[in-house]
Amino acid sequence: MKRYLPTPEKVQSIQSLRFLGDILHEPNLWHINRHGVARAFLVGIWFAFIPMPFQMVAAAFFAIWFNANLPLSVALVWISNPITMPPLFYFNYKVGAWVLHRPVLDFEFHWSWAWIAERILEIGVPLYLGSLICATAFACTSYLVIQYLWRRRIRASWRLRQQQRARATDQAS
Numbered sequence: 001m002k003r004y005l006p007t008p009e010k011v012q013s014i015q016s017l018r019f020l021g022d023i024l025h026e027p028n029l030w031h032i033n034r035h036g037v038a039r040a041f042l043v044g045i046w047f048a049f050i051p052m053p054f055q056m057v058a059a060a061f062f063a064i065w066f067n068a069n070l071p072l073s074v075a076l077v078w079i080s081n082p083i084t085m086p087p088l089f090y091f092n093y094k095v096g097a098w099v100l101h102r103p104v105l106d107f108e109f110h111w112s113w114a115w116i117a118e119r120i121l122e123i124g125v126p127l128y129l130g131s132l133i134c135a136t137a138f139a140c141t142s143y144l145v146i147q148y149l150w151r152r153r154i155r156a157s158w159r160l161r162q163q164q165r166a167r168a169t170d171q172a173s
Helices: 008-012 015-025 034-048 055-066 070-079 085-099 113-172
Strands: none
Touching (some): 034 070
16 A cells, blocks of 8 residues: 555645645654554544535645545545546435435436526525535544454564464473
8 A cells, every 4th residue: 555655845835735734744644554554444434424625635635634644535435526426426325315214316417507506496405414424434434444453464474473483482391
């Protein structure tokens, strides 16, 4: 995974990001460790489920705020890409409509201001409520799963090392 992520030096050398000053020099934003990666999943997946412009900018801001792995937080936002957005946001809409006890409207779209103004509340409220619910549920679940899997891997490594030491001790005696 490290080879696909940009180095801190590369990001810090980008002229358009100079206004951030020393914020990007925080080492925890770039290290791959259990807490940074788990927080990155929390931030990145949460913003992937929220229909809004500039999701990556928001994920980067919150990654800095929560001291999460910055490149991973931004990359995870791409779970919602042009291919996955329609089914993802339609699912969010259905969850919101279910919570609000509203009927799910048939999928139709017209490029007119009249249609958008008429449907914005009918579709927008369930969509954003469902998005908030799904974002929180999936982000928290991913955070807990990453924490669990990371700990499980460490425990397995410890057990393996203990077994190897025990075998080495038995062979030496």
